[in-house]
Amino acid sequence: MTRPLLLQGGRVIDPSRGFDQTADVLVTDGKIAAVGPSLTAPAGTEVRSVAGKVVAPGLVDVHVHLREPGNEDEETVASGARAAVAGGFTAVCAMPNTDPVTDNQAAVGFIVRQSVRAGLARVYPIGAVSVGQRGEQLAEFGEMVGAGAVAVSDDGRPVASSHLMRTALEYARTFGIPVADHCEDPTLAAGGVMHEGLVAARLGLKGIPAAAEEIMVGRDCLLAGLTGGHVHLCHMSTRGSVELIRRAKEQGIRVTAEVTPHHLTLTDHACEGYDTHAKMNPPLREAADVAALRAALKDGVIDCIASDHAPHAYDEKEAAFDDAPFGIVGLETAFAVAHTELVRGGVLTLPELIARMSTEPAKIFHLPGGTLVVGAPADVVVLDPAAPWTVEPATFHSKCRNTPFTGRALTGRALLTLVAGKTAHDGAGADSTAP
Amino acid sequence: MTISLGKDLIGLEHMTPEQIRLILDTAEPFKEVSERPIKKVPALRGKTIVNLFFEASTRTRISFEFAEKRLSADTVNVAATGSSVSKGETLVDTARNLEAMRIDMVVIRHGSSGAAGFLGQRIRSNVINAGDGKHEHPTQALLDLLTIRDKHGKIEGLKVCLVGDVLHSRVARSNIWGLTKLGAHVGVCGPHTLMPRGIEELGVTFFPRIEEAIEWADVLNVLRLQLERMEKGFIPSLREYYRVWGVTPERLERSPRPITIMHPGPMNRGVEIDSRVADGPHSVILDQVTNGVAVRMAVLYLLAGGRPELADAAKRGGAE
Numbered sequence: 001m002t003r004p005l006l007l008q009g010g011r012v013i014d015p016s017r018g019f020d021q022t023a024d025v026l027v028t029d030g031k032i033a034a035v036g037p038s039l040t041a042p043a044g045t046e047v048r049s050v051a052g053k054v055v056a057p058g059l060v061d062v063h064v065h066l067r068e069p070g071n072e073d074e075e076t077v078a079s080g081a082r083a084a085v086a087g088g089f090t091a092v093c094a095m096p097n098t099d100p101v102t103d104n105q106a107a108v109g110f111i112v113r114q115s116v117r118a119g120l121a122r123v124y125p126i127g128a129v130s131v132g133q134r135g136e137q138l139a140e141f142g143e144m145v146g147a148g149a150v151a152v153s154d155d156g157r158p159v160a161s162s163h164l165m166r167t168a169l170e171y172a173r174t175f176g177i178p179v180a181d182h183c184e185d186p187t188l189a190a191g192g193v194m195h196e197g198l199v200a201a202r203l204g205l206k207g208i209p210a211a212a213e214e215i216m217v218g219r220d221c222l223l224a225g226l227t228g229g230h231v232h233l234c235h236m237s238t239r240g241s242v243e244l245i246r247r248a249k250e251q252g253i254r255v256t257a258e259v260t261p262h263h264l265t266l267t268d269h270a271c272e273g274y275d276t277h278a279k280m281n282p283p284l285r286e287a288a289d290v291a292a293l294r295a296a297l298k299d300g301v302i303d304c305i306a307s308d309h310a311p312h313a314y315d316e317k318e319a320a321f322d323d324a325p326f327g328i329v330g331l332e333t334a335f336a337v338a339h340t341e342l343v344r345g346g347v348l349t350l351p352e353l354i355a356r357m358s359t360e361p362a363k364i365f366h367l368p369g370g371t372l373v374v375g376a377p378a379d380v381v382v383l384d385p386a387a388p389w390t391v392e393p394a395t396f397h398s399k400c401r402n403t404p405f406t407g408r409a410l411t412g413r414a415l416l417t418l419v420a421g422k423t424a425h426d427g428a429g430a431d432s433t434a435p
Numbered sequence: 436m437t438i439s440l441g442k443d444l445i446g447l448e449h450m451t452p453e454q455i456r457l458i459l460d461t462a463e464p465f466k467e468v469s470e471r472p473i474k475k476v477p478a479l480r481g482k483t484i485v486n487l488f489f490e491a492s493t494r495t496r497i498s499f500e501f502a503e504k505r506l507s508a509d510t511v512n513v514a515a516t517g518s519s520v521s522k523g524e525t526l527v528d529t530a531r532n533l534e535a536m537r538i539d540m541v542v543i544r545h546g547s548s549g550a551a552g553f554l555g556q557r558i559r560s561n562v563i564n565a566g567d568g569k570h571e572h573p574t575q576a577l578l579d580l581l582t583i584r585d586k587h588g589k590i591e592g593l594k595v596c597l598v599g600d601v602l603h604s605r606v607a608r609s610n611i612w613g614l615t616k617l618g619a620h621v622g623v624c625g626p627h628t629l630m631p632r633g634i635e636e637l638g639v640t641f642f643p644r645i646e647e648a649i650e651w652a653d654v655l656n657v658l659r660l661q662l663e664r665m666e667k668g669f670i671p672s673l674r675e676y677y678r679v680w681g682v683t684p685e686r687l688e689r690s691p692r693p694i695t696i697m698h699p700g701p702m703n704r705g706v707e708i709d710s711r712v713a714d715g716p717h718s719v720i721l722d723q724v725t726n727g728v729a730v731r732m733a734v735l736y737l738l739a740g741g742r743p744e745l746a747d748a749a750k751r752g753g754a755e
Contacts, residue, residue: 201631202448204548204569204608209632274549318527320547322568 002422004028006041007382010050014057015355016371025055027378030421035372050382053415056354057370058090058379059335060361063155063180063234063258063306065327066092066123068114069107070099075311075399077114077123083309083331083398084121085425088414090379091122091362091369092309092331096133097156103128105143112148120424121417122379124150124367129168129179135160138167145175150365153180155234158216160186165220169229178232178256178365183216183241184208184282193322195268195283203271205321208283210238217241221248224255232364233257235308237282239292246301256364258306259293261330261337262404266290270404276317276324277404280310294347297356304361305353307334311400329398333391333405335383339412343385350385378421385412440737443555443562446571447612455613457743459581461733462726464747468505469728478736478749479508482539487529488565489515489545494700494724495565495575499542502731508540526550527557534558540738543567548605561738569603574734575699576609578727580617582719583654585726586695591618596648598682599658599707600629602669606699607658611637624648625658625680628669645680649690656697657682660707673706683709693717700724 005027012023012035024039025032041047066080075083077094084092094111096102102111108125115123127144131137133154141152152172159165159181168179189212194200196207217233221244224231233245236257248255262280267287270278278284296302310327317324335357342348348356362370369379391408393401417425438457440450447455468476484503488496496512503510524532526545533541540561543551548568555562566572584590595614601607601623614621615638623634624642635641642648648655660676670676687694696708696718704710713720733746741749 196632198633198636201633202608202637204567204571204605206569207632274552315525315527318525320526320545320550320553320568322547322549323526 004033004042004045005421006039006045006047007050007055007380008047010053010055010382012055012372013351013354014372015351015359016057016373019372020351025372025380027380027418027421030378032372032374032376032378034374054350054383054385056381056383057358057372058381058417058419059088059357060367060369061089061092061307061309061331061334062304062361062365064092064094064309064331065097065311066094067311068098069110073399074313077111078118078120079397079399080309080331081115081118081120081123083329083396085417085419086397086414086427087331087333088335088381088383088417089121089331090381090417090419090424091124091367093124093126093150093365095126095153095155096128101128101133103131103133103139105140105147108144108147108149121419124148126151126153126180128152129154129159130164133157135164138164138171141172141175141177145177149177150367151178151180151232153182153234155180155182158182158184158186162219162223166223166227169223169227169231173227173229176366178230180232180234181216181220182234183213183220185212185215188212188215192283193279194271195285197268197286199268199271203274205271210240210285210289213238213282214240214244217244221245221253221255224248225251225253228254230254230256235260235263235282235306236293236302237263237285237289239289242292242296242301245296249301256303257301258304258361259297259302260308261305261334262328264290264293264297264305265337265341266404271321274321275404276319276321277328277402277406279321279324279326280308280328281326294342298348298352303356303364305334305338305357306361307331309398311398312402314401317402328402328404329396329400330403332396332398333403333410335414336389336410336412337405339385340410344411378418380418381414382416383412384415387411387413389413437742442738444573444734444738445552445555445562445564447573447576447609447616448571450616452616455577455580455616458577458730458733458737459584461737461743461746462581462729465732465736466726466729468732469725474505475507476505476749477507478741479503479506479739482508482739484508484510484540484542484735485533485538486510486512487533487541487543488513489543490566492544492565495544498724498727499565499731501728502735505728506732506735508735526553530554530558534560540735563734563738566605568605569608570605571609572605573609574727574731575606576613577734578723578730579610579656579697579699580613581726581730582697582723583695585722586719587653590614592620593653594620594622594651595654595656596622596624596642596652597656597658598624598645598648598680599660600664601625601634601658602629602631603661603664604658610656611639622648622651626670629664645682645686646689649686649694652694653692654695654697655682656699657708659699659701660703677706681707681709682712684711684715687712695719697723
């Protein structure tokens, strides 16, 4: 059993109960034992002063790609979990587009075992909606949930068949899990590599129109209304999607949505010069979309931030724009990008950001965490919101370096990450890897 | 004051009007070389040039090869089929291997937009874009500009309309940049399905109907319509395309003035252009081909470090 730990004198922000005060947090036996001013620690407690820092529930990312099994050269559950805790995340949800696809209980169990073996961030598997993600036959949701899956998704590709999406939403209700959809009309998006707009016209690249996403957002909201199922919309990128979600939520439809740090901060202009690190799906859109996404995150139409962490080997991105794969890594920059642009940029307060990166995602995926209430697992992050740093991909714990934020000056990072009370990342001292 | 082109010729979008004029002016003395019985000058003697064509090309590749040979360069042609490219080699590996053979210049055609610039950033040799995806085809636009200037004595103030598949056309993009930089008014005409969204924000006028374009224009540059566009559903049939957008003598007759007819080739006679127009008195289509060699000689000469004022002398062997 690890020693009790007292985090002393920090600004404690717990959005799960609207708490934001200078206080101490006592962790014993892997759980939150007490939160309050001037706590007295039992004998043998490690006392750590965190004055001037922020103590918050560990960040939760409901959308990452960890590439294991199949592409362990790009990422593994262990390396992804290491990157996660370095970024302040105590829980991440791994998408099933692995090789082979995570579409059965044995495959789900493998991810869980790899996560336990790594002993860092909690890695929750997401199972596939359809066998092989082929969009034909439903995967065995019940068995996958039994093995530890927390949601189902065919992410990487959309659920093209409306009938399959309908049955998935209905069938998932029994198990109380969301169906997470990558919203993209495949015929409209076919061959597209960036946002359809003036930049694409100039670069001579095939565009993906905003309507390709919005058609599926509209469809998914209608089907969630029809079935009473919970649809979770991945990586929203357009202002039109925001309006469709707003309307659906007003009608009481069970829809939740996520947005990535890059869609909140970059536009299609990042593709100028054919920079393949700006190639992702959905593509970076226009300034008006960024503004609408920020406003939607503020007012709760979009529930949470997710990184869509998508590692790719350096030589895969070292190619002509058409030939490079979609996606960027994000676990180690997500908090700092969001904090720099949204909190320091005056869009969100720090408690609001922590709610959108911890409490809300934990709530919508029914995960433990996202809270510092007494008795909860001690999944805690100590953040230094004032720490300036520059993004140097060579220092990433992820196996991959594909980020559009290289060289960017950011403010705020995770100093200490505790998972079940155990130090999983200590940015102040020596990094603690798996014991 | 000397104007330089820099290391590579990737596109006209980021070039200055002075740089474009420099190429056109330098092409003038090179025109005469191709009229000689012995069509060879020593300007690029000892230089090695690789023509790297990842896409099929007849006219452009031959035009570059003639330009290189008439400047006395040593040339090697690499086609995608039957080379390491068809064995799965990546573009960056192809580039590094060429570089390792200590070549001086690469002329590249590639199906991906941005491929020429990608290569240029990774090798020390000069890179000339002979067409990259739907991005640019700068030497084609330069030879179009030279042909327009020959025919009309100027470019500034002329109304030039690009007709057809602008969406998929690198020729159209390079022409739009080159023409607007030299002060021409640019129009585009064709079905909405073959126009990039936001095209008018590039400073061009859109004509949905060919009749309106003909009424407006001094020059029509008729783009090739690829059969594939019909298969992909952008237009219903070639027959209907000809009926609605084909450039025919009957339509041209209604113009208040004679219209110069251009086409980058290869033509689909009876689809985008009627044979009587292509072979008619106002067609400069073969002049474009002739000028192509001179323009490419000028580009090769300038990128190799040749001084523009010595282009005349270079023809006699005095520049190197």
